[in-house]
Structure formats: structure tokens, C-alpha cells
Amino acid sequence: MKVTITVNGKETSAEVEDRTLLVHYLRDVLNLTATNIGCDTTTCGACTVLLDGESVKSCTVLAAQADGREVTTVEGLAGEDGTMHPVQKAFHEQHGLQCGFCTPGMVMATVSLLKENPRPTEEQVRAGLEGNLCRCTGYHNIVKAVLAAAEETA
């Protein structure tokens, strides 16, 4: 089937198998490879993107379900001139990433979290990121990054 999805502000369109997952559409059709696949049980959240502004796990959304919708990936966050989004900046400043694999999903989950709760407590941050796994950081600096980003944007 043909799907038309606005990704990072640009309309994209392709003929895909009905069973194509959104994450594969992004990675293999559009070559937007920042969004990663870390599991096959909808657990790890590495594939998190925004669908109409809300975080979703793109491995558990069919491209067909996103047809006609808007998707934002981490590649679409920074400004035109390359200025980092406050969440990206906070992750950088707080050393909230090491290998970087969970990071795009973590960043997008954070963007969505702060949109819904602009002033989260540490506990709410930790609960809000329960769907995003990281093996490198122990989450300590990720939490600091989210709180720092909240501080800057709230």
C-alpha cells in the first residue's frame, strides 16, 4: 500500500508492504537511521518517536497507522541552523549519553514527557522514562538532563 507521512515537517510517500513497521519506514525507506531498534517486545523504547506530538514506540506502530499523520524523530529536533533543542542540549551538558543507542528514543520520550508535565519531580521523571531502557548510564545523568531541560523550558 501507499503511505504518506509527514516526517520532521516534510511530506514523504512510498509504496510499502502492509506489514511495514513505522520504524522500518523511517530507517529503511527514508534512511533516517537515528531512531534505533533495541528489542522485539515493545520494551526498550529505543524506537521512540513523536506521532502527532506524542511519544510512541515506532516498532509497534504500522506505517499504515501513521499514514496521513505527522512524525517527529530526533533528526527533526534541532533548529535549521543546527542549534540543539533544549532537551538535546541538556543531555549533552549533563552527560546523559554514552554509547548513544538509547538516546534518540530517550530524547523523544523526554520531549513528550515535558510537554505533558513541564515541571516533573525526579520521581515523575523516572516513572515517565520507564519505557526507555539504557545500559550505559545507569539513568543518573539522564534524569539530571531531563530536570535541567525542564528547568530551562518551563
Place this chain on the structure above:
Amino acid sequence: MSVLGTRVVRIEDPRLLTTGATYVDDLRIPQLAGAAFVTYVRSPLAHARITGIDVSAAAEAPGVVAVFTANDLDDVPPPPADNPLAEPLLAKDVVRYVGEPVAMVITETRAQGEDAVELVAVDYEPLDAVVDVEEAAKDEVLLFPEAGTNIVAPNGPEEFDDAPFAECEVVIERTFRNQRVAPVPMEVRSAAAAWDGERVTVWSSNQNAQTTRMIIAGGLGVEPDKVRVITPDVGGGFGAKIGVDRDTVLVAWAARRLGRAVRWTETRSESLIAMQHGRAQVHKVKLGGNRDGKILAYRMDFMQDAGAYPRVGPLLANFTTLMVPAVYEIPTVQIRSKVVLTNTTPVGAYRGAGRPEATATIERLVDIFADEIGMDPAEVRRRNLIPADKFPYTTATGLVYDSGEYVKALDRVLEAAGYEELRAEQERRRAAGDTKLLGIGLSSYVEVTALDFPNGETGRVVIHRDGTATVYTGSHTQGQGHATSWAMIVQDQLGIPMDKVTVIHGDTDAIPVGTGTYASRSLQVGGIAVHECAVKIKEQARELAARELEADPADLVLDTDSGAWHVQGVPGTKLDWARLAELAGEDGLTADVHFKPSRPTFPFGAHLAVVEVDTETGLVRLVRHISLDDAGPLINPILAEGQRHGGIAQGVAQALYEEMAYDAEGNPVTASLADYSMISAAELPSFELLTMETPTDVNPLGVKGIGEAGTIGATPAVQNAVVDALSHLGVRHIEMPATPERVWKAINEARGSEKRAAQ
């Protein structure tokens, strides 16, 4: 002002955060255009004979380019005849663990691979499987009948001498399990290969490109110079990606057989059962001491479960053995070990690789001993820790600990935690009959880093004629931040600003000789190699500048703030690095160093964990975790902290959550991330880190390794805390992971025996 020791955010980050890193599966390069996809057929049985493989249905499926089995591998070196335990590329005749690769399906698209794999019909004749390591050591079910035994690399005395224990007032004997876990790097294994004539380029997610190249060359039966390994970004390794497995060698082979580029990325469920596992030891221990708290004798008789093939099992057992005495002065230490094969996924290095096991057990024993003699566990430790004035200290296993302040580390942690107040709170809750009890657990630890120090590490620094620098390092980051650290070292020595320093790693054409990143070795070996290169370049530059400025080399001064040379007393005439590189000639200024330290180093520390145990359900929550991990001077405190955080999280996870479990038939039962309890931010608190920097004399910067220390210290602190919470009920030990059910059972048993005692 040196940049070393300052908090510098990483130069790697902007790319990782905006466009994303490039992991192997992300590669969209011309050499891989039109690459076919590999999907493996894996054994569903733990032990079976393969009686037939019918690939005909699969071969007909849409998009299938080829289906290969072991019979097709006629152009690779056969397994060595003198090694009955050799691991084949594709299983031939026998499968020995669930997940073992049996066949490979090559398709035009990923999806077709998943479709076709289901059509490969393998006939198996099930054999008895042995899963428990103690059972396997009985040699009743043999994995390799020709070898006649499942036991590999037995070490230590036939008989132990009991005399040292006879003199002890208190003798404790226990069996502990250090459970099997899965490394779970967020990026699973992935590889791609493309041949160009006689030469193959293999892109692979690994921790040491140069060794990977040797493995692939050996596996294919070609000269190493016919193989180029390129490692793009790696999404975590933790020991599981040291070298490459048969799956990756087969990718290179398939590309050669097909004359076409080929790529492979496993699924997470595959990875959980087919990527190597970690830990998996059983310890039979005996501790003897006196009521004054002095430990006099310690016996460690352990088995390392190697899984179905030996791989690095013997090395792991060796690492454990070396660290058995840990941080203590113990007059008599007895050690025996065996490595045993079982019908499970092969076990390899996983953050700590043998050392967490040694520490976990002795730290548990020290607490049990403390309980037995009614002494505070911190006090027992103080009475046995190697005192600060005894360094360098030669251990019973022949290691020489370089430097350490074990008592100070413990005391600082106790103070920062507010130990007295915690004990008071614990007591208050017990007295009030609170159902949520507090547990306080300690660990003191020492760890060995750069244990493979003879391999050294390579470094090469080039200063270009535009004044920028390129560093080629044999170190091989998987997220540790070497690009930032090595640039800091260059800036510190030469005054070239970090943003003008590019760090290259992971390409065997650019860096043919190198060792890689594991064993917490990178800074103290790879970083020092870069440091030494910079020192050499400085001296080259001094000579050039002296000639150019017609001065005595001894009078030349490098101002590292501005990155320019001048003659002492004549600051107005400067030579910058661009000019000097020009003066050096077409290739700029270059230095190559293969740094080989003379010894390993020994970071150390102490952890204190505070847990809350819900005695009605057994649920354990980590409430606070205080750690002191001393790895010498900090080059970049931010990076050191990050390593400690990650290490602590993994250590906590082993104590409370993770276990790679098998049923009696050898089927893995925690075979997806939904079932394998890898934890999220919701399961952890923020950590409290203390800093102490006790240098080593092994290298010019005085640095040790920090990567694995957090894991080693954290696990026993948490396990001890759980037991401590319930010790007043008579609970003396709880195995890991301390799941709610395990804890609840321990509480019940203790209460049950209390009741029986009262009756």
C-alpha cells in the same frame, strides 16, 4: 591551566544527539548498496543430533538468494583435529545449546528472511541435556563424548588442607551462586561484509577491531591483510563484543560465497540466547576466623559454567582466582576451580569478567561471619582490610596491589551515608513492627584493571600543516568517551585545542595494530600511549623550533594555553603548530607509541546500599546507594562518574533483578526483554558518589581503570543490604537475584523456624 581533571562535556555528543550515531545497521554506504540480508536458523533444542536439514521449501520462498548449512562450508579451515571442543561455524551433526546457529538464509529483504527461516526444516534427535553445572561436572551427560569429560581447565589441589580451619574459633561453610546474566548492550550484534577481489571489508560492532580481524581471517582461512575491519559506532559492548562470534565470521564467508555484499543484525530475542552470557559460577566456600573479628583462612572452591563451548571460560576462572583474597589480609587462602561445559549459551566476559564473582562471595561471607560473631560488618572489615602502609602489597595469588586506602574508603562511605543514623532508623522500624524494613549493606572491593597489560596499546598522533591533530588509537570506544579524553590529553600536552583534535579508532587499515577496549584498560594503556606520543611530538617540535629560532632546545618554551612555542625571554616571536608541522615536512609531525605498562593496576573502593524490604510481599527497593570508587587521578570527572553510574546500575540489577534462567531441558525461560528483568530509571535512585584519587606508579598520569569497578562494588553491597534487613528474623543469606518471591520465602522460612523454635 591544564584541562586534565576538569569537567569537559563530550565532543562526541552533538552528532549522536542530532543526526544520531552510525551503528552497523545504520550503514547506508555504496559498498553495501543492494546487500542481501542474513537470517540464522537456530537450534530450538539444548542438545540434539541433527539428522537432516531440508532447505528446499526455504530455497523456493520469495526473495531467497541462498540457504546454507554446515555442508556448504567446504572452503574454510576445518576445526583443529587436536581440539575436540572446537566450536564450528554452523552446527554440524550436533547442537549443544538453544540458539546455536544451524543454517543461514540469505534474502533480498529483512522481512523475507524472517519468513524463509520458518521454512527450513531441521530434523533433530533429542539428546539428554545437562544444564546445572554441578550435574554437568559429574560427566554423566557429555557434550563432547570424544573429550570424555565436561570439565575444562581444572585448577588447584586435589585435596585441601583442613588444618588452618581447625584452629579457628568460627568456621562457616556455604555454597553461593553467582547467577548467569545477559549483558544486554542496547545495540545487538550486527555485521556486514563486502568483498573486493581477494579482500573483504567487514563492518562489525565489536570492542577490538584488530583482534576481530584475526578471528575473521582465521575463520575464513585467509591472510589477515586480506581482511579490513571497520567498526563504526558501537551501541555498548560490556565484554560481550570482545572479538566476534561465529555469526559474524559467517557473514564474511557468505559474502565471499555469494560474490555479493551481505549484512546481518540479530533480533533482541535472538541476542538474549545467542550472544554470550555472563557470570554463572557456583562457589563452595569456607571461612575460618576468630571471635575478635580476624579472618584466618579462606577456601574458595568454584565452578565456572562455560556454557556449551569453552571460549574464555578458563580465563574467567583465572580472573576470579586471582582476586579471591580481595581486599583482605588473610593468612591462608586456598583456591580450586573447574570450568564446566553445559548445554547452555556460552559464557563470556561481562563487565567485571570474573572479578565481581570473587568480590560478591567474600563480601557475603564477611557479613555472615560478622553476624556469627555479633560484630558490626564495618568493624569486621576494618580489622581485616589491607592497611594503607602495606602497599605495594603482594597477595596470596601473586598479584601486587599498587596502591590503596581501603580503610579510608570504607570510613568515608560510612560517614557520607550517615551510618549511625541509618542503623538507628533500622532499629526504630524493627522495634515499631514496621512491615517495611531498612537494610544496610556494605562492600569493600579491589579490582584489577589492564590485566592483559603485556598487550599494551598503540597510539599515533599526527600534527597536520593546518595545525590540527589526528589521533589514531587502538582503544575502541563503545560509549566511554575516548575521543574527548584523548583530545584532552593532547590539549594538555601540546596546547592544541580539543576542537582541533580528531580521534580515529576501529579501522584496521588506519590502525593495523591495536588491542581494544575491555578490562578497564583504555585510559591507562591507550590514553597513556597518546600521552607518550604527545610527549615525543613535543620533543620533535622542540628541536625544530630551536633550529628555526636559532636557539638552544633547552630554552624553548611551549605555552599550552596558546599552543605556541617561543624562546625563553623572547615571547614576541612565536611558532605555532601549523608552522612546526610545515617545518617537519610533508607528513607533518608524527609519533607512534606502543605503550606496554609493566603491571596491571588496582582501583578500589567501598559501597553502601540502603534497601527497603516490604516484609509482607518480599519486594525490595533500592533507596540509596553511596559509592566511593578510586581509580587514581580523574582525567575527566564527568566520564568517570558516567562509568560508575552505569556500573552501579548493572551491579544492582544483578543483585535484585536479572537472571538468565533455563528449565531442566535447557530451554531459556527469560528469553525476551519482557521476561529478562533489565531495569529502567524507575527501579533506581540517583546515586551518591564520593571522590578519592589514589594514584598508581605504573604510568605517568597515575591512572587506573574505572569501567568495571562500579559493578564489582555494587552487587554485594545490595545483596548484603537485603540480608541485613532481615537478619533480625534469622535470615542469613538470600541468593541473587533477590526477587520478591525469594525474599518472601526467606522471611517465611525464618519465621517458620522461629515458630518451631518457640514451640
Place this chain on the structure above:
Amino acid sequence: MIPATFTYRRAESVDEAIELAGQYGDDAKFLAGGHSLLPLMKLRLAQPEVLVDIGRLRDLSYIRDEGDHVAIGALTRHHDLATSELLAEQLPLLRYAAGTIGDPQVRHRGTIGGSLAHSDPAADLPAAVLVLEATLVARGPSGTREIPATEFFVDRFESALEPGELLTEIRVPKPASRGWSFQKFTKRAIDWAIVGVAVQGDKVGLVNMHEKPVRATAVEEALASGASIQEAAERAADGLSPNSDVHASAEYRAQLARVLVRRGLEEAASRA
């Protein structure tokens, strides 16, 4: 990781959805949020030939105060339930339970209809709608019918829905007794409940204690005959057969049920 091949059809209306389902019969499954179905399909544990996407039927997403009851459209997402002010006021149990499902990303997609139709004894919402004595409204080729929650969950992964029938609405009477509690016991925050308990007034529902979502009838009977909370809670596992699996043994689940029922009843009492 990748589902087996299927044909995707999108329904633009409830009628079309029912028609499409009728057309394909057993070969078809409805796709709402997809967070019960797609994970199964990715592991190839489910391989429907046709998916009828009903996710765009926005007019089935609503939470309305209808006087004596609250009407919830079947396609209302967990996120919307968890953030609803109306539910905070009228059905805090449902709101809270929805907020514990999965994680934020899952809650942005999963729907109450999809969750209930899946009839998973380990899911959170079935227990909640059971104690709230909800009525489930289904529409199919033969028209509309109302199914009491107590008759809706037939077996593990089997609801009372006939082939081709679609859940359209969940009607929840405003509870007479305001006390409520939801006790969800997990190892990790993201896990399915090892055991869970939903309480509304003197009604108690259980998560993961039987082969289908159930009420703790023994507990309710004990309470009705004047037993104390402590005594009634002891009956939590009576007549039930919880699973033994990698997460917990049946014996431990039974113990958890007793503790959580007691805590749930105590908390509900404190809120009454």
C-alpha cells in the same frame, strides 16, 4: 520482529468495520491501538491474514457524563483515561488503573476497547471494569447488544465478542461507594502485574490470579457476611488457580493476593 504478511484495510466508520470483518471472517482481526495485537504478531504468535484498522474512528473516543453513568468510547486511549478530570472525579479507580498500564508510549496508543477485548487476565483494566460492574456495548452484523462485564471475559484471550463484533462503548455506573484502590504488584515498573487487585467499595477484582479476569467472590462473600477486612482478605485466592511461571509461583501469587486484597480494602475504606 516483523509480522507475517497480512492485508491492511482501514475502516472509516463502525459500519464499515463490521462489514469488513464480516467479509473476511476468521481471517481478520480488528486493530485499534495495536499494543496487544502487534507485539504478538511481531513474534508471529498471531498471524491474522487481514487487519481491519479501526484506529481512526475518533467518534468512538470519548468520556461523557451521562448522569447515572459515565460512557467511555471503546477507542479511548489509556492516556486519555489516565488524564481525565471527569474520571478523576467520578471513576478514580479506572483513571488510576489506566495510568499504570505499560509506559507513557504504550498509553498513547493502547485503548480501553482493545485491552478489554483481548481478555488477558494479566491486564489491568478488566479487573477495574469488573468491580465497577460496567456494561460493555458491542455492535456486530446482527446489531447492538449489551454485555455485563461479569459475562464479558470468557477465558484467557477469549471475550464474549462474536466474530465480527466490535466493542463501541463501556458504560460505567457511578459507584455508590466512593472508596477505591488499585494495588498493582510488579518487579519492574513496566512489568505486567504479578498480581493486582482492584477495589471499588466492597467489590474486589483480581489481576493475574486465574485463567481469566475475575472478581474475588470469596472475599466479597466474606465481607457481605460481616467478616473483617483481615479475615476477608485471607479468602483472596479461594477457588482460583493462578499460574506458576518465570515471574512467580502459584503459591506466592496466592500470598500476594491476600496481602494486596487486604491493602486494597484498607485503602478503599480510608477513601470512602
